Amino acid sequence: MFDTVRKHQKILQLVLMLFIVPSFVMFGISSYSGFMDKETDLVKVKGKPITSQEVDNAAKRQAERVGGNVQIAQSLPFRQAILNELLQQRILGFAVINLRLQVGKEALIKSLQNIPQIRALYRQDGSFDDVRFKQLLANNGLNEEQFYASQASFDLKISQLVNSVARTELASPKLSEIVSTLYETERQVQALKFDAKDYLSKVNPSQEEMQAFYSANSKLFESPEYVDVEYIVLKADPKSDAKVFSEKADLFANMTYDQSDSLKPAADKLKLRIQTQKGLTRSGPVGVSRDHPLANPKVVQALFGDEAVKNKRNIEAVQVAPGVFVSARVVIFHPAQTLPFKDVAGEVKRQVSQRAAEKLAINAAADRFSSLEKDPKNAAGFAAPVWVSRNKPANLVGSAIDDVMATNPNKLPAIVSVKEPGAGVTLYRVDQVRQPSGGDAKVHKAQAQQIQALVAQSEFAGFMAYWRDAANVKTINPLK
Numbered sequence: 001m002f003d004t005v006r007k008h009q010k011i012l013q014l015v016l017m018l019f020i021v022p023s024f025v026m027f028g029i030s031s032y033s034g035f036m037d038k039e040t041d042l043v044k045v046k047g048k049p050i051t052s053q054e055v056d057n058a059a060k061r062q063a064e065r066v067g068g069n070v071q072i073a074q075s076l077p078f079r080q081a082i083l084n085e086l087l088q089q090r091i092l093g094f095a096v097i098n099l100r101l102q103v104g105k106e107a108l109i110k111s112l113q114n115i116p117q118i119r120a121l122y123r124q125d126g127s128f129d130d131v132r133f134k135q136l137l138a139n140n141g142l143n144e145e146q147f148y149a150s151q152a153s154f155d156l157k158i159s160q161l162v163n164s165v166a167r168t169e170l171a172s173p174k175l176s177e178i179v180s181t182l183y184e185t186e187r188q189v190q191a192l193k194f195d196a197k198d199y200l201s202k203v204n205p206s207q208e209e210m211q212a213f214y215s216a217n218s219k220l221f222e223s224p225e226y227v228d229v230e231y232i233v234l235k236a237d238p239k240s241d242a243k244v245f246s247e248k249a250d251l252f253a254n255m256t257y258d259q260s261d262s263l264k265p266a267a268d269k270l271k272l273r274i275q276t277q278k279g280l281t282r283s284g285p286v287g288v289s290r291d292h293p294l295a296n297p298k299v300v301q302a303l304f305g306d307e308a309v310k311n312k313r314n315i316e317a318v319q320v321a322p323g324v325f326v327s328a329r330v331v332i333f334h335p336a337q338t339l340p341f342k343d344v345a346g347e348v349k350r351q352v353s354q355r356a357a358e359k360l361a362i363n364a365a366a367d368r369f370s371s372l373e374k375d376p377k378n379a380a381g382f383a384a385p386v387w388v389s390r391n392k393p394a395n396l397v398g399s400a401i402d403d404v405m406a407t408n409p410n411k412l413p414a415i416v417s418v419k420e421p422g423a424g425v426t427l428y429r430v431d432q433v434r435q436p437s438g439g440d441a442k443v444h445k446a447q448a449q450q451i452q453a454l455v456a457q458s459e460f461a462g463f464m465a466y467w468r469d470a471a472n473v474k475t476i477n478p479l480k
Contacts, residue, residue, distance in 0.1 A: 041476040042083060045090045049476065055083050079479055087473070091464060094471040179451060180443070181435070182405075183390040188432035189404055190382035194365040196358040196424040203356040210348045214341050220351070221344045227303060228278040228332040232256075232267050233293050236323030249325055253317040256327035260313040263329055276331070293326040302328075309333050358424055365425035369417050372427070376413040382429055389436075391443065400426065409433040 041049035056073075059082045063073035072078055121129045121136070137143060205213075214221065234252045236245045248270060255266035267274050277285055277294055282304055285294045293299065302308060302315035308330045317327045341348070372378060388394045393401045400418045407414040413431035420426060 039477070042479060043087055044474045044476055045087070045094055045471045047472070048090075050083065050086050050090060052477075052479070054086060055079055055479070058082050058086060076479060083479060088464065091467050091471055091473065095467045098470070180448075183443075184436055185405075186387045186389040186392075186434050186436060187404055187407065187430050188385045188434075189388050189396070190379060190385045190429040190431075192368070192382045192427040192429070194361040194368075194425045194427070196354060196361045196422070198424075199357040199360040199364075200353055202360060203353050205349060205352040205356060210345070210352050211341065213352050214344070214348050217351075218338045221339050221347070222336045223339055224281050224283075225304075225336040226279050226281045226334050227309070227330045228276070228334070229280055229294070229303060229328050229330055230263060230274050230276045231294060231326055231328035232263050232272045232274055234270060234272060234317075234325040245323070249317075252325055252327070256314045256317050263314060263327060266327070291321065293320050293324065294328065296320040296326070299326060299328060303330060354422070358422065361424035362419070365417060365427060369415060369427060372415045372429070376415055376429070379429060382427075385431070387434075396428075400428065404428050404430055 040051045040053060042052055042055065043050045056079070059073040059079045062082060063078070121133050123129055134143075234249060252266055252270060255269060256263065259265045263274055266272065279286060280294060280300070280303065282300065284297075284300050285292060288295055296318060298318050299315065299320065302318065305315070307313045308315050308328075312330055314327050314329045317325045319325050386394055388396055388401070388404065390401065390405060396404060403416045403418055407416060407430045412433065413429055416428040416430065418426050418428065
């Protein structure tokens with residue numbers, strides 16, 4: 001039953017992850033009752049909230065399942081992914097309820113055959129022992145009606161719903177054959193490059209030109225903003241008691257937050273040395289090891305926040321490694337500044353020269369293109385011909401392969417001009433088209449699967465968009 005879902009697991013990964021991780025399913029029906037504190041509401045589905053507590057708990061469980069640490073579970077990207085998964089599960093649950101989907105006993109039992117107690121109910125001839133099944137339910141305090149209405153039944157309905165949406169088939173297999181043919185079709189191509197670097201010797205910008213460029217593009221010649229900071233680090237002593245260190249860590253976090261105008265109170269209380277670091281940019285400190293406390297991205301991001309830069313407050317304590325906490329504060333903020341012309345004259349000349357050379361290359365290519373339009377059979381100066389296709393593009397990439405393969409096969413030879421920003425222009429001369437015999441069956445199959453996946457992705461996206469609107473999904477508060 002899940003074959004099609006597995007086939008499209010890369011496309012539907014956010015949804016399928018919920019079925020792989022059973023703990024998430026607990027948020028199916030139970031979350032449809034009661035309202036929480038509005039400040040903790042993140043998203044509401046038909047008026048019922050997904051709360052920050054739900055996200056945090058689910059993130060922690062998922063991190064533990066994949067062998068991650070607490071830092072992973074607390075990271076914003078990870079928690080956002082968890083919220084997206086819970087939201088998709090909630091929308092699917094809403095769709096199941098509104099569509100009034102039903103699951104038959106046999107389908108439900110079949111889906112649970114991997115449970116030993118259920119598998120044991122099958123006789124040697126393959127028939128199912130219904131009497132023993134009812135007895136098993138009774139032993140667990142359930143009747144058949146309760147079992148069919150259970151969470152397991154609800155999850156199976158969601159699985160079947162996803163399965164049915166993902167089972168979209170192509171209208172005609174002919175489409176994949178056409179696409180494969182297009183990808184295999186080859187064109188014989190010759191290239192003629194007009195490279196800007198070949199024209200550099202022909203340019204010599206004047207002082208006035210360089211000064212004008214510098215004035216018009218001052219942002220290109222700025223020194224980045226940076227800060228001088230002081231910081232304190234709390235490290236666990238391998239010999240110290242875990243509970244004692246936990247208390248120190250709490251004190252460290254509380255004091256640096258509550259007395260945010262200075263690190264000294266926390267440093268004095270915990271006997272920590274206040275250290276300094278100058279020239280810290282948004283890319284982090286220069287010339288330090290990877291495990292340096294200030295090299296942590298969360299620390300850097302916090303130091304360039306308004307509270308740290310404008311208000312000179314301590315950043316909240318960050319756990320940068322197991323048993324290592326850091327807090328810091330900005331002492332001096334150095335804004336970005338345009339460097340004096342004399343300090344960047346060499347770079348200004350390089351950029352002005354490059355642009356001038358590129359312009360010469362473009363003009364030369366345009367002149368040659370005009371002449372070739374009049375005489376397309378003239379192949380003088382072009383490189384040796386090569387056969388290219390979308391399956392085997394050689395060194396043609398991006399717009400080059402697109403433009404070459406888009407040439408009209410009934411009007412050859414044809415000339416294609418492709419701009420390469422910053423480098424120049426390449427002219428391509430296309431003079432033959434052929435269809436190789438005996439296409440690769442494996443490639444055909446892979447392309448058909450890709451087309452099928454795209455169709456399924458489109459269908460599923462439309463399905464989710466419809467039910468998202470129907471469920472009146474509203475964002476209440478962003479994750480923090």
